[in-house]
Amino acid sequence: MGEFVVRGRRRLTGTVRVNGAKNAALPIMAATVLASRPVLLHDVPDLRDIRVMSQVLQALGAEVERRGSDIFVDPRTINNYVVPAELMQEMRASIFLLGPLLARLGAAEATQPGGCAIGQRPIDLHLYALEQLGARICDEDGRTVLRADGLHGNEVHFPFPSVGATENVLMAAAMAEGETRIRNAAMEPEIVDLAQFLEKLGATVRGAGTPDIRVTGNPHLGATEHTIIGDRIEAATFILAVAATGGDIVVQNCMVDHLPGLWTRLKELGVMIEELDAETVRVVSEGVFKPCPVSIATAPYPGFATDLQPQFMSFLLQVPGVHLITERVFENRLGHTIELRRLGAQIVADQRVALIYGGHPLHGTVVTAPDLRAGAALVNAALIAEGETVIRGREVIERGYENLDYRLRSLGADIVAR
Numbered sequence: 196m197g198e199f200v201v202r203g204r205r206r207l208t209g210t211v212r213v214n215g216a217k218n219a220a221l222p223i224m225a226a227t228v229l230a231s232r233p234v235l236l237h238d239v240p241d242l243r244d245i246r247v248m249s250q251v252l253q254a255l256g257a258e259v260e261r262r263g264s265d266i267f268v269d270p271r272t273i274n275n276y277v278v279p280a281e282l283m284q285e286m287r288a289s290i291f292l293l294g295p296l297l298a299r300l301g302a303a304e305a306t307q308p309g310g311c312a313i314g315q316r317p318i319d320l321h322l323y324a325l326e327q328l329g330a331r332i333c334d335e336d337g338r339t340v341l342r343a344d345g346l347h348g349n350e351v352h353f354p355f356p357s358v359g360a361t362e363n364v365l366m367a368a369a370m371a372e373g374e375t376r377i378r379n380a381a382m383e384p385e386i387v388d389l390a391q392f393l394e395k396l397g398a399t400v401r402g403a404g405t406p407d408i409r410v411t412g413n414p415h416l417g418a419t420e421h422t423i424i425g426d427r428i429e430a431a432t433f434i435l436a437v438a439a440t441g442g443d444i445v446v447q448n449c450m451v452d453h454l455p456g457l458w459t460r461l462k463e464l465g466v467m468i469e470e471l472d473a474e475t476v477r478v479v480s481e482g483v484f485k486p487c488p489v490s491i492a493t494a495p496y497p498g499f500a501t502d503l504q505p506q507f508m509s510f511l512l513q514v515p516g517v518h519l520i521t522e523r524v525f526e527n528r529l530g531h532t533i534e535l536r537r538l539g540a541q542i543v544a545d546q547r548v549a550l551i552y553g554g555h556p557l558h559g560t561v562v563t564a565p566d567l568r569a570g571a572a573l574v575n576a577a578l579i580a581e582g583e584t585v586i587r588g589r590e591v592i593e594r595g596y597e598n599l600d601y602r603l604r605s606l607g608a609d610i611v612a613r
């Protein structure tokens with residue numbers, strides 16, 4: 196198991212460019228199954244999940260090649276509808292293959308997906324949505340098997356705006372006959388990016404980014420090139436790091452509109468955020484805050500992103516006051532509170548709610564990343580802690596952050612990977 200070693204209390208200065216978003220790239224890579232000719236994707240981060248998705252596509256019969264920060268996919272040779280069980284276990288995003296495979300080959304077969312252990316994460320909404328489009332679903336020895344004699348547009352009404360289920364049905368609907376209406380759809384920027392990719396392939400998608408999406412399918416989707424949007428969670432992780440440590444950084448390829456809840460809260464606390472242009476921000480912070488209680492609750496977009504909740508908690512450790520964080524999206528996403536306490540953080544938590552007593556000094560120790568964003572939160576906390584912190588489980592963090600140590604070092608942090 197690899198680790199990061201951080202010596203904290205360094206001011207961060209310089210410029211960092213945000214990579215393409217993992218959570219936009221993964222569904223778009225799955226959607227290449229729908230294309231009838233080769234697809235070129237730009238700005239795809241080189242992360243383990245992306246490599247696993249490439250392996251899945253290859254196992255299905257596609258030709259996949261990384262060319263620098265691009266990924267080339269030739270889906271013409273896809274002829275297998277079974278997602279290998281060992282690759283399914285590697286990541287949650289393998290479930291994205293169900294919709295595209297069903298649409299293209301009339302069948303899809305998969306086992307339960309893996310991914311971060313932050314809750315039960317069932318796939319019932321994915322299956323419900325695909326069933327509405329004509330899938331027949333059965334369970335065969337723990338494998339979920341879907342079959343369809345052609346998909347047909349229909350109404351899909353989600354009881355909860357699941358990001359992954361919205362993406363899965365969007366992809367299936369892009370090739371289905373007729374119109375699909377998705378009600379209570381997820382509105383995340385990654386959904387909009389997927390919809391734009393599907394439009395470039397030849398589907399008609401209206402309303403992506405709102406709760407009411409209409410898709411008119413096209414059985415003969417073509418080919419395209421597409422640049423993946425900047426990763427809003429990665430951008431915010433860097434911004435919260437400098438807000439807490441103090442410093443002055445410029446963040447490039449940062450979609451200002453994609454982080455609605457964060458700006459107001461940071462500005463209220465005295466962090467200066469200057470929009471240099473639509474994709475570049477300058478963040479200046481003293482790293483010293485007046486007492487100010489903060490309360491946030493995570494929610495689907497445009498609410499406060501659950502993928503930022505752990506990093507925001509680390510930041511609040513630097514702000515004097517009693518703060519409240521409520522995790523509403525996943526039922527088990529406060530695992531970092533135990534590890535943050537090892538660093539001296541004063542936090543009281545149950546499964547969904549945490550009270551953070553901010554403004555107390557942190558001191559370096561050995562901690563373990565329980566999941567991806569929790570691991571990023573530990574790195575950020577180590578940046579403000581006195582002395583040396585060892586963060587075990589580097590691979591877990593590198594699922595979502597490419598070259599994190601190198602990029603933080605370039606901003607002046609004392610961090611090494613080993």
Ligand SMILES: CC(=O)N[C@H]1[C@@H](OP(=O)(O)OP(=O)(O)OC[C@H]2O[C@@H](n3ccc(=O)[nH]c3=O)[C@H](O)[C@@H]2O)O[C@H](CO)[C@@H](O)[C@@H]1O
Pocket residue numbers: 218219221287288314315316317318319320321322355356357358359360501502524525526
């Ligand atoms: C690869 C990717 O893009 N991952 C993101 C995606 O995950 P993912 O697509 O898995 O997240 P969902 O929006 O589907 O899940 C949200 C909630 O719905 C529940 N649920 C979901 C599907 C289902 O069929 N049944 C069900 O009950 C989940 O258990 C969870 O409690 O959105 C999450 C919420 O913003 C983010 O934290 C993840 O980083």
Ligand SMILES: C=C(OP(=O)(O)O)C(=O)O
Pocket residue numbers: 218286287288310311502567568595
């Ligand atoms: C939880 C995440 O990813 P996944 O859904 O792939 O587990 C994440 O990106 O924070």
